Amino acid sequence: MENEVEFYGMIAEKIGVSKASILLDLKEEEINLRDMIMAIYPELTAMTFQIAVNNELKESISKDDFGKTIAILPPFAGG
Amino acid sequence: MEAKKINNCFKDGAISAAFIGDSIAKHQAKTTIGAHQIFLGQVRKDMINQQEVQAIEYSAHVEMANIVCNEIRENAFKEFDLVCMHIYHSLGIVKAGEICLFVFVSSKHRKMAQKAIEFIVEEIKAKVPVFGKEILEDESHVWKVNQ
Numbered sequence A: 001m002e003n004e005v006e007f008y009g010m011i012a013e014k015i016g017v018s019k020a021s022i023l024l025d026l027k028e029e030e031i032n033l034r035d036m037i038m039a040i041y042p043e044l045t046a047m048t049f050q051i052a053v054n055n056e057l058k059e060s061i062s063k064d065d066f067g068k069t070i071a072i073l074p075p076f077a078g079g
Numbered sequence B: 001m002e003a004k005k006i007n008n009c010f011k012d013g014a015i016s017a018a019f020i021g022d023s024i025a026k027h028q029a030k031t032t033i034g035a036h037q038i039f040l041g042q043v044r045k046d047m048i049n050q051q052e053v054q055a056i057e058y059s060a061h062v063e064m065a066n067i068v069c070n071e072i073r074e075n076a077f078k079e080f081d082l083v084c085m086h087i088y089h090s091l092g093i094v095k096a097g098e099i100c101l102f103v104f105v106s107s108k109h110r111k112m113a114q115k116a117i118e119f120i121v122e123e124i125k126a127k128v129p130v131f132g133k134e135i136l137e138d139e140s141h142v143w144k145v146n147q
Helices: A009-014 A035-038 B017-029 B062-079 B112-125
Strands: A002-007 A019-023 A029-033 A049-051 A060-062 A070-073 B010-012 B035-042 B051-060 B082-095 B099-107 B132-138 B141-144
Touching: A002 A009, A002 B082, A009 A070, A009 B132, A009 B141, A019 B035, A029 A035, A029 A049, A035 A049, A049 B082, B010 B062, B017 B035, B017 B082, B017 B099, B062 B082
Parallel strands: A002 A070, B010 B082
Antiparallel strands: A002 A019, A029 A060, A049 A070, B035 B099, B051 B082, B051 B132, B082 B099, B132 B141
16 A cells, blocks of 8 residues: 655755655565665665654554555754 | 544744734733733844855644644643643744744743743744744755754
C-alpha cells in the first residue's frame, strides 16, 4: 500500500518536493521510518528532523499505519 | 460520538495591536477574572551573514499544529486554575518588529496566570510544528530554529 509523505520547511527545500507517495514493504512487521526516508533521500542524512504519522510523532510504522500520512518535520521555529 | 472541536490558532500575516486590544476588551465581560498574562512574540531584526532580517515567513503543518495547540491548551487547563486562554500564531510573512505570537491567559489570581503563560509559551516553542524562513536584505533566506 502507498503512503503519502509530506515534507515541510527546509526539508522540502532541500529535496525540492513537498509531497510524495512511497510504497511500503508489507513483508516487514515494523518499518523504521527514519532509515526508510534517508534511504530514499540520502541528502537528508545530515539534517535534523522529526517524523509524524497522522499528526503523531513516531519513528516507526506498522501494518496498522498503512495508508496514513507521514510528515517529515524540520526543527520547529514557532513564536 | 461528537468529534472534538479543534480551534484554529493561525492567523494570516502579523497579529495587529488592534486585534490584541480587542481581545483584551472582550474579556471585560468575564468578571471572574482577576489577572491576565499576555506573551507577544515579535520578529527580531537579527544580523545574519552581515545582513538584517527583514521578515520571517512562517509555514506550518497546520493540522498537526492545531491538534498540538489544543493539547497544550487542555494540559494548561488541567495544570492551572485558568478562566480562559487563547493562542494565535502567524502564518505567512511577518515583518521585523511585527507580532507573530500572541498568548493570552486569564485566571482569578496572578500567580496561576504567570505560571501558565510560561508553561504554554515553552510548550508552543518545543512542540508546535511551525517553521520560519528568515528573509534577508538581498531576499536570500535562512531557516530559523528555536533555541
